[in-house]
Amino acid sequence: MTSPASSYPPGSAAFPHRDLVGIGGLAPHELLFLLDEAEQWVGFNRLSQKHDDRLAGLTIINAFFENSTRTLLSFEIAGKRLGADVVNMHAGQSSIKKGETLIDTAMTLNAMHADAIVIRHGSSGAVQLIADKVDCPVLNAGDGQHEHPTQALLDALTIRHARGRIYGLTVVICGDLLHSRVARSNILCLTSLGARVRVCAPPALMPAAIEQMKVEPFHQFDKALEGADVVMMLRLQNERMEGQFIPSPREYRHLYGLTEERLARTCPDTLVMHPGPMNRGIEIDSNVADLVDRSLITRQVEMGVAIRMACLDVLTRGVRQVEGWQ
Amino acid sequence: MSVTPPLAIINARLMLPGETQPVAGVLRCVDGHIAAVGPQVAPEQSDAIHDAGGKLVTPGLVDFGTFAVDKPAFHFGGIVRAAVMPDNGMLDVPSRVRFVASSGKPDFWVHPLAAATQGLEGTRLAEFGLMKDAGAKAVATGRRWIADSGTMLRVLQYAAMLDLVVCTHAEDAGLTGNAVATAGEMATRLGLPSAPAEAEALALARDIALAEIAGARLHVRQVTTAAGLDLVRAAKARGLPVTAGVTPAHFMLSDIAVAEFRTFMRLSPPLRAEQDRKAVIAAIADGTIDVIASGHDPRGPEGKRLPFADSEPGMAGAETLLPLTLNLVRDEVISMAHAFELLATNPARLLGVNSGRLEAGAEADVAVIDPDRPWIVDSSQMEASAGNTPFDRQPVQGRSVALFKGGAQVA
Numbered sequence: 001m002t003s004p005a006s007s008y009p010p011g012s013a014a015f016p017h018r019d020l021v022g023i024g025g026l027a028p029h030e031l032l033f034l035l036d037e038a039e040q041w042v043g044f045n046r047l048s049q050k051h052d053d054r055l056a057g058l059t060i061i062n063a064f065f066e067n068s069t070r071t072l073l074s075f076e077i078a079g080k081r082l083g084a085d086v087v088n089m090h091a092g093q094s095s096i097k098k099g100e101t102l103i104d105t106a107m108t109l110n111a112m113h114a115d116a117i118v119i120r121h122g123s124s125g126a127v128q129l130i131a132d133k134v135d136c137p138v139l140n141a142g143d144g145q146h147e148h149p150t151q152a153l154l155d156a157l158t159i160r161h162a163r164g165r166i167y168g169l170t171v172v173i174c175g176d177l178l179h180s181r182v183a184r185s186n187i188l189c190l191t192s193l194g195a196r197v198r199v200c201a202p203p204a205l206m207p208a209a210i211e212q213m214k215v216e217p218f219h220q221f222d223k224a225l226e227g228a229d230v231v232m233m234l235r236l237q238n239e240r241m242e243g244q245f246i247p248s249p250r251e252y253r254h255l256y257g258l259t260e261e262r263l264a265r266t267c268p269d270t271l272v273m274h275p276g277p278m279n280r281g282i283e284i285d286s287n288v289a290d291l292v293d294r295s296l297i298t299r300q301v302e303m304g305v306a307i308r309m310a311c312l313d314v315l316t317r318g319v320r321q322v323e324g325w326q
Numbered sequence: 327m328s329v330t331p332p333l334a335i336i337n338a339r340l341m342l343p344g345e346t347q348p349v350a351g352v353l354r355c356v357d358g359h360i361a362a363v364g365p366q367v368a369p370e371q372s373d374a375i376h377d378a379g380g381k382l383v384t385p386g387l388v389d390f391g392t393f394a395v396d397k398p399a400f401h402f403g404g405i406v407r408a409a410v411m412p413d414n415g416m417l418d419v420p421s422r423v424r425f426v427a428s429s430g431k432p433d434f435w436v437h438p439l440a441a442a443t444q445g446l447e448g449t450r451l452a453e454f455g456l457m458k459d460a461g462a463k464a465v466a467t468g469r470r471w472i473a474d475s476g477t478m479l480r481v482l483q484y485a486a487m488l489d490l491v492v493c494t495h496a497e498d499a500g501l502t503g504n505a506v507a508t509a510g511e512m513a514t515r516l517g518l519p520s521a522p523a524e525a526e527a528l529a530l531a532r533d534i535a536l537a538e539i540a541g542a543r544l545h546v547r548q549v550t551t552a553a554g555l556d557l558v559r560a561a562k563a564r565g566l567p568v569t570a571g572v573t574p575a576h577f578m579l580s581d582i583a584v585a586e587f588r589t590f591m592r593l594s595p596p597l598r599a600e601q602d603r604k605a606v607i608a609a610i611a612d613g614t615i616d617v618i619a620s621g622h623d624p625r626g627p628e629g630k631r632l633p634f635a636d637s638e639p640g641m642a643g644a645e646t647l648l649p650l651t652l653n654l655v656r657d658e659v660i661s662m663a664h665a666f667e668l669l670a671t672n673p674a675r676l677l678g679v680n681s682g683r684l685e686a687g688a689e690a691d692v693a694v695i696d697p698d699r700p701w702i703v704d705s706s707q708m709e710a711s712a713g714n715t716p717f718d719r720q721p722v723q724g725r726s727v728a729l730f731k732g733g734a735q736v737a
Contacts, residue, residue: 024515103631123633124517125587144635145517184517208509208520 008033011324015314019131019138022147023188031192034310035157041306042161045081055084058115058316063105064141065091065121070276070301071141071151075118078308084115102126103133110134115319116312119143124181137315139308145179151275152185154307156193158300159230162271167194172224173215174200174256175234175283176245178207182275183234187213200224202255204245221256225266232273233258233284249282258284263294271296330733332356334369335376335692338383343671343683346663348382355690355733363684376728376735378694382662385670385682386691386729387648390571391466391493391547393623395426397434399644399710401737403620404693404726406434409677412441413468418452420460427461433736437677439466439493442481448472451480458488463677464545466493469594469639471529473499475536482540491543491569491676494533496554497595501525506635507596512581518635523598527553534561534568543567545676549615550576550595552605559614569676570609571617573643574650575716577606583716587634590705590716593621594639610668611659617676618668620647624712642710645703649722652697656723662697690733699725 008014014033023031044050060079064072072088079086089109100108102121106129109117116137119127124144131138142148160166171190177183177199190197191214199210200218210217218224225231236252246252253259258272272288272295280286289295317325333355339348340363351365354373369375386406393411400408410417410426417423418441430436440454440462446469454465465485471494472478485492505521507513513520530546534557537544549555549570561568575593580600583591591597609615623640630637651669654660660668674682681691703720705713729737 101628101631102633121633123635125635126633128587129631129633143517144633145519147517181517184515207514208522209511209514212511213515 012317018315018318020149020311020315021128021131021138021140023149023152023185023192024147026192028192031153031156031189034153034307034314035160037314038153038157038303038306038310041309042303045302045305050081051083052081053083054313054320055079055082055316058084058319059113060084060086060116060118060312061109061112061114062086062088062118062141063109064089065119065126066142068120068141071120074301074304075141075308078305078312081305082309082312084312102129106130106133110136116316136319139311139315142181145181145184147185148181149185150304150307150311151182152189153311154300154304155186155232155273155275156189157303157307158273158296159271161299161303162296163229166190168196169229170196170198170227172198172200172228172231173234174221174224174231174258176205176236177201177210177234178205179237180234186232187215191215198224198228200256202246222262222265225262225270228266228270230271230273231258231266235275235277236279236283253282257282258288260285260287263288270294273297273300275300330355330358332361332370332373333376333690333730333733334373335378335383335694336369337380338378338694339380340364340684341382341384341663341666343685346661348662353383353684353692355692355730358690358732360684360686360688360690362686378728381727382695382697383684384666384693384695385684386693386731387669388673388677388679388682389622389644389647390617390619390673390676391439392620392644393640394711395430395436396622396624396644396710397430399622399624399642399708400434401729402709402726403644403646404648404695404729405620405644406691406693406729406731406736407437407674407679407681408622409437409439409463409673411468412439412446412466416445417441417457417462418444418446420453420456423457423462424460433731433734435731437461437463437679439464442467442472442492443477446470448474448477451484454485454490455488458490462490463679464491464493466547467495469495471495471497471499475532478533479536479540482537482542482544486540486542491545492537493545493547496526496529496533496546496549498525498528501528505596506592507584508581508598510581510599512584516584516587516634518584523551523602524553526551526595527557530554530557534566537568538566545569545571547571547619548573548576548595548621549609550598550606551602555605555609555614559609562614569616569672570614571619572606572610572615573619573621574647575621575641575643577603577610577654578650579603579716584634589630589632589634589637590641590714590718592634592637592639593641607654607659610654616668616672618647618651619673620644622710624710625714626712630714640714641716642708642712642714644710645708646715646717646722648695648726649724650717652724655697690730692730693726694728695724696727697724699723699727701725
């Protein structure tokens with residue numbers, strides 16, 4: 001059902017980029033290439049013995065300037081399963097707090113001869129800025145409100161596993177789109193792969209001119225859900241809940257929460273996704289999040305490791321002198 | 327005090343007030359002032375001679391609203407006077423105003439703009455009566471808008487009493503918040519904090535209404551949107567003493583230039599949509615905009631080599647002001663004469679200084695300009711203290727080839 005169906009140019013022509021900074025700038029066949037590369041790791045990760053040595057001897061630095069548990073863990077596991085030496089750098093422990101500039105930090109990481117750097121940063125564009133200054137592949141693990149490409153790829157892989165395809169599906173993304181890099185990357189990825197994307201948010205959390213990104217904007221969640229194949233809920237940041245952008249969490253739940261009753265009014269096979277961490281009882285109800293046959297939330301986490309293994313593998317083929325990728 | 331010997335600039339194509347085209351002739355300077363200028367004027371025996379070689383001879387540029395006194399860059403750009411904003415060095419007390427007012431002499435004159443409120447915090451009026459006596463030529467709200475309407479009204483009333491223009495920054499602070507871009511497709515794609523372009527018209531509408539109550543002269547340093555320009559146009563039609571300025575960035579660039587997070591494009595106000603850029607050009611052509619200024623604000627790498635939203639706003643603009651304005655002449659948006667009204671005559675009049683026009687009796691602030699001379703902007707080789715130009719590597723035309731301040735050659 002989910003076997004690689006696409007054909008690609010040979011060798012590095014299938015993915016002719018040094019870095020993975022965003023979904024923007026990638027062609028549809030390049031996205032499919034990464035998804036197909038990830039397929040082998042999905043099965044592999046379910047084995048009891050899950051160790052591969054293809055990245056043995058390579059150093060991967062996870063430089064996280066913003067707090068993260070899930071994404072950091074996912075990248076760390078992905079690197080280690082492929083045999084790489086993985087080092088994590090947290091902003092809290094770094095010299096950033098001593099006033100070192102981002103560029104200086106990048107130059108320092110570069111001087112340590114990392115073979116790949118995974119970066120999360122709170123400012124849009126920060127990862128590109130670092131990528132321009134270092135000599136090794138850079139993977140964006142989230143930059144400000146700009147992009148989070150591996151999240152979009154793992155979401156696409158999850159949908160493809162559940163539905164067998166992405167093309168022609170109707171996907172609803174609901175929540176704080178204004179501040180969401182997950183939403184931006186998903187919009188780019190899903191529209192590029194031929195899905196119809198609807199976005200739903202209260203006006204204060206809807207980015208200006210979002211329809212220019214080939215999506216259909218909605219303010220009424222029930223309308224957006226009509227005929228949807230997948231509904232992707234976004235996390236509502238705690239600091240935005242009280243008064244400034246929405247009146248209160250309970251009002252938000254009333255209008256935009258994915259409740260059992262609301263889900264019951266949609267197609268019986270509409271699938272539920274959430275990038276995590278969830279605010280149970282606010283944007284998503286517990287009994288919806290835990291629906292065994294409709295919630296893909298834990299599957300997303302599983303696919304995340306496979307996608308990150310594929311990305312680390314593909315981006316280090318140059319340094320590993322893989323045939324056709326030198 | 328040294329006395330500058332009499333000077334005659336010969337072989338000049340003179341940009342004279344009231345003329346739409348340059349006129350061949352001679353300009354004579356005596357005691358730092360223009361003694362005679364025109365086609366019938368001849369050099370006298372004792373005059374030192376400067377042969378302009380048939381080049382354009384214009385008033386030296388007067389740059390209204392810069393953030394740094396950066397003499398080499400100004401001289402490169404044909405600028406002889408700059409009205410400097412109160413932000414850097416906090417010009418809210420007479421002593422600092424007096425210091426800045428004398429800081430460039432004799433070869434470059436700096437006209438301080440007094441801070442409208444103490445510390446530019448927008449709450450308590452600064453002593454602009456004393457600052458006027460110390461050399462301040464206008465009052466300015468700084469990089470920010472004064473959010474409190476009561477405070478702004480009192481600033482305008484007080485300035486009107488002292489016959490000082492109030493120079494305001496038109497962005498409604500409540501709407502802009504921490505925005506670094508104009509709301510629209512580009513900001514949305516890049517995930518940058520953004521504010522609607524209407525923040526400008528909102529701020530302008532209030533400031534114009536308050537200026538009318540106060541009977542004050544209001545100069546909006548940068549008007550960058552179609553809606554804002556419509557308000558200025560309407561105010562002028564009603565006879566209100568409202569003037570508007572702009573910098574070349576807002577008639578040369580739109581927010582498409584922000585793509586790839588280029589921090590040299592981080593400006594305040596931010597770059598706007600393409601239709602606003604076109605509205606700025608139309609407003610320059612129809613006289614709604616009175617002043618084109620450099621907005622000169624050099625920022626080193628420590629302010630610019632940062633993620634876009636964390637970087638400082640501003641551009642080094644003194645060197646590119648002239649050639650980019652001449653683009654409008656080459657594109658037949660404005661005449662050559664109109665260009666120098668925007669660059670010299672109008673800003674000098676706003677400041678109330680005897681400069682900005684080639685007329686007997688005016689101070690001999692004169693530029694010799696080759697309007698067609700090609701050169702390439704290079705951020706690594708600028709005279710300015712930092713090379714943060716949005717126009718890096720762009721080919722341009724037009725250079726000041728000689729510059730005179732008070733009849734003495736300074737560049």
